[in-house]
Amino acid sequence: MKLIRFTTADSPNPCFGVIVRDSAVPFAVLQSKAGRPSAHLADSRSYLANLPESERAARELLAWGE
Numbered sequence: 001m002k003l004i005r006f007t008t009a010d011s012p013n014p015c016f017g018v019i020v021r022d023s024a025v026p027f028a029v030l031q032s033k034a035g036r037p038s039a040h041l042a043d044s045r046s047y048l049a050n051l052p053e054s055e056r057a058a059r060e061l062l063a064w065g066e
Helices: 027-034 044-049 053-065
Strands: 003-006 015-020 023-026
Touching: 003 044, 015 027, 015 053, 023 027, 027 053, 044 053
Parallel strands: none
Antiparallel strands: 003 015, 015 023
């Protein structure tokens, strides 16, 4: 699992997400599409503060996205 922070042309604010099939995907998008909200994945600080629960949530969303 490759966690990333990135910006896009549409959003100057950094997104927190994961690499899915060679694409950068924000956790917000994965959560919306999967119907699995998690405050632990709002940003990298939330992720780190809520380990190991946040890692489990991230891995579940990654598996759903693949």
